[in-house]
Amino acid sequence: MAKRTPLIAGNWKMNKTVQESVETAQALIPLISDVTGREILIAPPFTSLAMVAQTVKGSLINVGAQNIFWEKSGAFTGEIAGNMLVSAGCSYVIIGHSERRQYFGETDETVNKRIKATLSVQLIPLVCIGETEQERESQKTFSVLDTQIVNGLKNFSMDDLCKLVIAYEPVWAIGTGKTATENQVQEVHEYIRKFLTKQYSASVSDTVRILYGGSVKADNIDRIMALPDVDGVLVGGASLDVKGFNRIIHFN
Secondary structure (H helix, E strand, O other): OOOOOOEEEEEOOOOOOHHHHHHHHHHHHHHOOOOOOOEEEEEOOHHHHHHHHHHHOOOOEEEEEOOOOOOOOOOOOOOOOHHHHHHHOOOEEEEOOHHHHHHHOOOHHHHHHHHHHHHHOOOEEEEEEOOOHHHHHOOOHHHHHHHHHHHHOOOOOHHHHHOOEEEEOOHHHOOOOOOOOHHHHHHHHHHHHHHHHHHOOHHHHHHOEEEEOOOOOOOOHHHHHOOOOOOEEEEOHHHOOHHHHHHHHOOO
């Protein structure tokens, strides 16, 4: 089985001005200079991407975008193309976050187009999937995830699929303070891993990193990262605070 490098990703969402973003990145750099055996990613807002990428250049921190549009250029006011993200210094793109699905009409089909656009410019797609509280209570968790995976990852080669990162984010645990229990997290991650084997191949399920996202904090990171099928975390609010995020990066 492939050894997967844990990925600790911070999604800053709609927070921090350019100056605040740069200051946060500057403060983080010396704190994580000793880190080995894990990858670090921060995803500032679009306005801060280029400056943050310049700030962290030569450090252990990678920069990602929070979204991408599927066309290369054109009359698409307010959208951002892949080559723009490359030129800003990105290496990852978060795709299909539940907030994008909930507030901005993101669907599995548009997720699929965005993944394609991301791969076409050699960026790494970090694809979010997850069920709502209502879906979990109706025992639909696994069927919802199946659909999101199958439709979101339609028509990609095995090589392409091996480049993906998947983030499992139970929608009911994002920003609510509720965290899935360790048993719930492991059960779903193991299910996703087995589903990738069944649907695609063992090499895909061995290679793809599956992150957990949903009220990840300094005080639960060690327990989450100890789970056998968890390859990292996608952190929201707790990544805005340098001290807390540093503790998450330094999980035991």
